[in-house]
Amino acid sequence: MSKAMKLSLLFALSLSASVAQAQTALIPKQLSGPPEEFAQMRAPDPAQSAVISKSALLPIELSGKSGAAISLPVENGKLRFALFSGGADWQPELASPSGRPLIAQKMAGGAKATRLGLDGNAYPATQYSLEGLQRGQWTLTLRPANRLAKSSQAQRGYVLMEGEASTELASYPTHRRQWVGNSLGFTAVLSGSAQKSTVLGAAAGRIQRGSLRVIAPDGSESRWPMADDGRRGDAVAHDGIYGGTFTPGATGTYIVQVVAQGIDRDGAAFVRTAEHVVPVIAPGLKLGAAKVGAVPAGGTRISLGIPVTGNLDPARRYRVFAEVWGRGANGRQVPVAWIGGMASTKGRQLPLGLDQRWIQRAGARAPFSLRNLRVEDADYFIPVANAASLSLVLPDNVATLAKRSAIVDESMVMGPRPAALVQTKAGTGSRLILVHGYCSGGVWPQSQFTNASSFLDTNQNRSHDQFAQLLKNYGSAWNSFGTVAHSQGGAAALHLYAYYWSGLDNATGNRLMQSVGTPYQGTNLSGIIATVGSWFGVACGSNYDMTYDGASAWLAGIPSWARAKVNYYTTSFKSTNWWTNDYCNFASDLVLSDPEDGTTEKAYGQLPGAVNQGHVTGQCHTTGMRDPAQYLDAGRNGAMNSNAAR
Helix, strand or coil: CCHHHHHHHHHHCCCCCCCCCCCCCCCECCEEECHHHHHHHCCCCHHHHCEEECEEEEEEEECCCCCEEEEEEECCCCEEEEEECCCCCEEEEEECCCCCECCHHHHHHCEEEEEEEECCEEEEEEEEEECCCCCEEEEEEEEECCCCCCCCCCEEEEEEEECCCCEEEEEEECCCCCECCCCEEEEEEEEEEECCEEEEHHHHEEEEEEEEEEECCCCCEEEEECECCCCCCCCCCCCCCEEEEECCCCCEEEEEEEEEEEEECCCCEEEEEEEEEEEEECCCEEECCCEEEEEECCCCEEEEEEEEEECCCCCCEEEEEEEEEEECCCCCEEEEEEEEEEEECECCEEEEEEEHHHHHHHCCEEEEEEEEEEEEECCCCCEEEEEEEEEEECCHHHHCCCCCCCCCCHHHHHCCCCHHHHCCCCCCCEEEEEECCCCCCCCCCHHHCCCEEECCCCCCCCCHHHHHHHHHHHHCCCCEEEEEEECHHHHHHHHHHHHECCHHHHCCCCECEEEECCCCCCCCHHHHHHHHHHHHCCCCCCCHHHCHHHHHHHHCCCCHHHHCCEEEEEEECCCCCCCCCCCCCHHHHCCCCCCECCCCEHHHCCCCCCEEEEEEECCECCCCCCCCEHHHCHHHHHHHHHHECC
8 A cells, every 4th residue: 555545544543055146135925826725725734744664763872892782673584774883893793582693604794885865964884684584583782893992982873674564653743833842742653554455553563662762952862651541642542543742942953753662463573663853943923913904005916914923033034824715795704815925024014915806706705804824934834823713804995896707817826026027137148057955966967958057055954945045046147047956956946936036937948847856745764864863963964844744844835836837757776676675775775665766755756736757767866876866867857958948
């Protein structure tokens, strides 16, 4: 069964860039859309972006000369794991459930060097792949290779092991506000395969022990119990769903590992972990009065002001969405449109725009209201304020308009074009911009593209919003541009087009935005890498926008008209034999579900509403993996070049 189907079941259960161009003004679009998009634009349920894990990332700590031992359950006679030692020289030993040691030559014969990472943020490891083992609890003992050496510091590392894919752990947050001092909850439930169907909870096995391992922004660790008692966001008692909570005491990014141990439906012992990246903020903003006023803004435009109090820093941006409702001719409530976009406080208000043609199109009259209003942080899309309903007072000449059909045009969904963009003052000429991804550099062979330039923000970690602004500044040298992007760069280009005016809005041609290997719906590697990096030092830092739940929150604000301008490609490794384990990268294969490219799973590389240009096998996410890097395909690059808008 596909991951999408499993998630549906779960849901039912509950600039360092080298840019010479001067920065230009950042002008947000005034977004709107029809009522048919209400469901798409609402905040997603956390269960829809659950981490589904077939693996376990287990911490190890060696003190001085002594070793450390951990239990590795072998469920199907195979044991595949990667050992991260942080550069320390460790001697691994394996012992069977009966205590008999594995032959040293067999252990060494299954060892190879590997790496785990997202683009430029990777960690070295040693991989082990062993078969023909007895089922049960094996013991992995790790000792310093030089036992005579003295060390005043503990040596720390991780073992990342793969379990049987027919037993998976699904974990998702139960909270909606990631605020300091607010209790944050997580659930754990088993997902198992039985006779070509999927079973959940107690039917998939039994979790015997569950806990939360929390790594705070300062590196300190704490453990919190999980229980199936119906009191921790885990539905009802004894249903196989475990819940646990903790309360963050400071802002910053927390790493939360959900750890579950137990017995699967066939009686085999298992251990699974799910890693969550959890940014915690101090909201600092509150909604003011329960009434929203509006004034004419010229032509068919209306300006709304959401009353706010608290931290009114005009430099801080928020993502705002709300649904406009009115009353129809029959006296019943009718949906008018959704409105939203990026906004900063002006005075004591957050400004939004509305085109009165939406009201005419719906045949709506007073009284009006705003429903499902949410104000979110612009980098993490964490709600800072929300309201189920606010009264909306529109000008009298708008509140009594007669119903009239209207063709939805650009100004209705994006707002009025800025004069500077229309008059081509921002730059001259046209260009195709080649965009790299997270913690990366110039990956595209520029010689395979014409009239193209490479955006460079080498080895950096940016939120989608920060990345988009850097891309906008770089593109301001030209009057118009299109994009060909790799990995996170595809999401950054889409974010720019959806929320801010730029040269993308002046481009002409067949394909405005093209991408390869972009994890539009996130990647499980984000949480794994953040956890490993919390001990070994993080080269580029964790990126919440590329986690499953972070990507889900981001996509809940990307309009249909923006998605439709994206043409995207996915790739995966080439299978050689049905009896061998094929992969782009051994370590990431322990975590990701096939087909995948070593970073992005095909299922999570999809962008609903965009143009899927197809899937190709035999290509991996980056160089250094088993198959050639996906951005080096000269044939596809030629097709993207000839079809690109500029």
